[in-house]
Amino acid sequence: MQSDHTAYKRIKDISRDEFILPGTTVCAGCGGLEALRLAHKVLGNNVVFVNAAGCFTLLALFPYSPFKGSWLYTNMASAPAGAQGIRDALDILIEKKRLRPEEDLKVIVLAGDGSTYDMALSATSGAIYRNLDFYYFCYDNEAYGNTGMQMSSASPLGAKTTTSIPDEQSPMGTKFHKKDIFEIWRAHKPPYIATISPRHPVDLSEKFRRSMQFKGPKLFIALSPCPTGWLYDPSHSAKIARLAVETGIWALKEAVFGETIHTYIPSKLKPVEEYLSVQGRFSHLFVPVRQDETIKKIQDEINYYWNHTEIQK
């Protein structure tokens, strides 16, 4: 199943076709929508989305749909199971010659971090184990955004969420570490997993293009800057996505059958403070009292990652 797209080398290689139409009720400046829009340009029109409950539920708001293709809604825990059902149905239809192979659809799970990191993890693990041929697009805004920014297991250390409000007992906010979903998936050794950022559209497009040659589970984790929950002005979405990569907090990488390659290595890491200080969800680390210890802890974690991971380019 070789892709018919050419390699993406520069921004003008990106397709001018739009597959998600405007008019949706997602927040202005949504980083997740930006990543999905770019991804869809590569995946093309023959897709069916299996959408776990989350922010993107409201992309398709009855009786309206922004998609040119198909969309199915599931609850938070069972999008990979829904994908299995659709994939099986498509395979049977093709085998019985009731669907021509060129009419086949790519099955894409669309899920937020709450579903990906928490609720649907067991269903996902099962789907990877069964080598289900599907794409998994996770828009990771590091909290349960749709219900009002409650802490998820993707919320990073030190972030303020509505269920980890900094107080005297834990002034740092979230005191847990973000789950490493990339490594959890990698342990299953699926054909393709990648992290992506909306501020690196060429890297993002190229990763989707490369993944299309593989049959089996394919994961994309898009860091999705969220103006509403991360508390910054919507116009800064792209800037914050860039800082996440430049400070090294969001490593752009891919793993083919478990072999990790970093697709972009910042020549010199910026201090993580630059990323933290522009978001309201970390403001308690700076005012009224600067929490140097927590900031250092976050920085140390990043340094540890870049010093102790085998970075291959």
Add this chain to the structure above:
Amino acid sequence: MIRIRFHGRGGHGMKTAGRIAGTAAFLEGYYAQDFPVYGAERRGAPITAYTRISKDRILERGIFSEPDIVIIADESLINDPAANPLQGVTKKTITIINTMVNDIKDKFSILGIVNTIDATGLCLEIIGKGSAVSAALGGAACRIIGIIQKDNLINAVIKELKNINLPEELIEKNVEVAEKCYEILSPIIIQHGEDIPDSPIETITLPYQYPTMSSPSVFSSGNIIEKKTGGWRIFKPVINLEKCNKCWICFVYCPEGVISLDESEYPHIDYDHCKGCLICYEECPVKVITVEREIETW
């Protein structure tokens, strides 16, 4: 009893505006009840908040469809069937609209008394940001009903904004905004609507429906384009095409995909749908995108 209904979009702070009105009335010695109603939480999606104020205990519960006062934080909601802010508006209703348009009463043929206030402009001027207009419209509501003293309004604003963890200096500015709105408007005597007569309960018979009725399906693809989200903007980006170097950055980074390229690669913005996030303005490498305050009614 006074029934006030607030309409806004997620992010406007209409829930807080309702709470400010309720708390101010409570501090004034009245009974008060306030609550918001919204579906999935989303910045930009329509929300409604309700406040009841009474000298006597309030036994009434739930939403109401016949308000004495309607406060609309975003004029683009007026024609939105999902928000329907003019529902139950009669000749006796007082409607306050946050807008810069003067002839809005005629434009939308709104019954009753219509007052306009440029709350967004006030917030931009005093706070520096125009997105949340909770203190402004909470203050407007308190003034219109004419039973609330200014100091109780101020205390209510401080109390409610402290509750949502706003920093001290931002609360001070919001107090200033609320005071300004209080001073601009003047009280209006509320003429209560007629009591609704009890009607006999009718039995409803449901006809047979196909089972597919219970699972909503959309068979038309991409029809969301019918929904105009241009009304979400406070500022609109404008591209100076003469100086544009056709780098594609605005086109690629627009999350909504409202920027399209013409045959000679020049970008064009679809203002019907641009939500005004201004990522294009921030990211334009040659800085040929400028912003303008949005004043047109949507």
